[in-house]
Each structure stands twice: as C-alpha cells, then as structure tokens.
Amino acid sequence: MAACVNYRLSLVSIGQVRPNPCWGMPPHEHAFHELIAVVGGHMTVHMPGQRFDAGPGTVLFYPAGVWHEEKSDRRRPVHTYFISFRCPISDAKVEWMARDPEGKTGDLLGWLFRERHGALIDDWRAVVAEAALLHYLRLVSYQEPDLVARTHAFMRSHLGEPIGLDSLAKAANLSRFHFAHEFRRMAGCPPMDDFRRMRAEAARDLLLDSNLHPKEIALEVGFANHPHLTRMMRRYLSTTPSACKRRVRRNRLVQIEDHG
Numbered sequence: 015m016a017a018c019v020n021y022r023l024s025l026v027s028i029g030q031v032r033p034n035p036c037w038g039m040p041p042h043e044h045a046f047h048e049l050i051a052v053v054g055g056h057m058t059v060h061m062p063g064q065r066f067d068a069g070p071g072t073v074l075f076y077p078a079g080v081w082h083e084e085k086s087d088r089r090r091p092v093h094t095y096f097i098s099f100r101c102p103i104s105d106a107k108v109e110w111m112a113r114d115p116e117g118k119t120g121d122l123l124g125w126l127f128r129e130r131h132g133a134l135i136d137d138w139r140a141v142v143a144e145a146a147l148l149h150y151l152r153l154v155s156y157q158e159p160d161l162v163a164r165t166h167a168f169m170r171s172h173l174g175e176p177i178g179l180d181s182l183a184k185a186a187n188l189s190r191f192h193f194a195h196e197f198r199r200m201a202g203c204p205p206m207d208d209f210r211r212m213r214a215e216a217a218r219d220l221l222l223d224s225n226l227h228p229k230e231i232a233l234e235v236g237f238a239n240h241p242h243l244t245r246m247m248r249r250y251l252s253t254t255p256s257a258c259k260r261r262v263r264r265n266r267l268v269q270i271e272d273h274g
Contacts, residue, residue: 023144026098028123028130033091041083046098048076049147051120054093054223057086059111066111068092070219073112073119073150077103080110090223095123097143112153115215116251119153122146159200161186169209173216174236179206214250217243221258228255 026046031037033055041060052072059066059074060083068074069090076082078100086092114120126142158166168185169177182205183193197205213235220231232243244254 023099023101023140023147025136025139025143026100028097028126028139030096030124030127031086031092031094033086033093035086035088035091037091038085039083041081043079043081044076044098045078046100047078047103048074048096048098049119049123049143049150050074050076050094050096051114051117051123051146052092052094053117053120053124055087055090056223057084057092057094059084061110064110068111070223071114071117071120071215073114073153075108075110075112075150075154077108077110095120095127097123097126097146099143099147101147108151109154112150114149114153118149119146122149161196162201165197165205166208166212169212173213174234176236177209182206182209210246211250213237214243214246217247217255218251218253218258221255222261231255 050073052068052070052074054070056067056069059068061076061080066072066074122142123146126139126146129139165182165186168182172181179194180190182197183190186193186197188196194205197208201208203211216235217231217237220226220234221228224231226234228243229240232238232240235243237243237246240255247254247258
C-alpha cells in the first residue's frame, strides 16, 4: 500500500488541462511521476489492466515508466491540475487512483498552478507539492471496513431517495441498534451523519460540474430544498452553493486569462 516519500521531491512541471471536449492523450509513459487532481468534468483513464472513470474529487498517480491513456468526456470536458516530479518512492506498490471528497489535492495543485510564475520560491513549491503527494498517500492507505464499504455503496446508489437508518440497517442485515453501533465504531461517526455528508459532497460536485440550478441539485441528492442544501453544505463542507458557483466562475476567468 502507501509508500513513504524520501525527501526531497524535485518538481519537473506544474500545469492544468483546461476543459476541451476533444482533449485526449494516446498511451504514453514518462521518466518521472505525475499526480493529477480532477477538479471538473470527467475523463476515462486506461492503465495496465485497469480502467478508471475519473470525475471531480478523483486523484490519479502515474508512476514513472507506467503507460497511461486519457480521454475527456465530450459532454463534460475534464479540467485537471497536475504536477510531474522526481522522487524516490519505496518499493511498496502505490495505488493509481484515490477519491479525495474534500478536494484538498485539487486545492493544493491549483494553488501551485496559480503561483507557478508568482512569488513562491522553489523550496516552497516543493513543500506544497510534497504535501499534495503525502495527502494522496494517506488517502490510498486507508482501507474501509467491509460494513462501512457496503453501506457507502448502498448510500451512493440511493443518494436521492428518502433513505433512513432503518433502511441502512436492513441493507446491512443487522438490527437498527447493532448497525448504528458498529458503523459508528468503525467509521467514527453515525451512519446518517455520514450519509448527509456524502449527499453534501455529491451536491458540491454537481455545482462545480453541471449547469443544474441548486434547487434541482438539492432534490437530486436527497435534500428537501435549496435552504436545506445550503445548511448541510455549510455544516459538513464549510461552504455554500453560491460559493461553489463563484469558484466555477473564477476558474473560467483563470482559463480565459491563461488562454489569452
């Protein structure tokens, strides 16, 4: 599983892929590692023996010497930030894909991209890049207990439905009390609290990745209305639907300025 980084990381490049429905990369490999955070849209990724559908919150690690192929979704063009770097990594296998629900990797790589010509000195850029890589290694090192993994899969497949604790317990083939107790012991939070957080994260992804109105998104992810969605996003993600929409507009302005 996750390997340790042996200091120091040496940055090769910092960049982004702007939304373009025709964007794609044929199978290729590099002499350096790459870390990619998907912050908008979707793409398909092929690597030896594996295929990933990568959307917002997906983080990808391409090890040096391993081929990979990427293709943007035409309807939802992908937007990514990435770094390429050289760094000795232990011989333990590092997973190639992880989910980063809070988007921390994308925030770090986005910051690096925006500061690539700024005042940050190279040592600080390396520190930020190392933080992004270490966060990724932490994400892939965590293995969900079976009960939590099965419950999360059930939650994801019933996101917009009026599912309560009884339904979750029934899907797990446990009594309400036993299920709630075991889930909290394993996951560190009550199951319905976790479900509301998952719904808030799904809403954030839709706000960043679609043109749906927040009222539509609220219903799509199982919240009663727009005010309910706002309360839950503020509670679990420390943001709001309007803040997410401002982030989308800001990213578009950065892309326009970059293009110019």
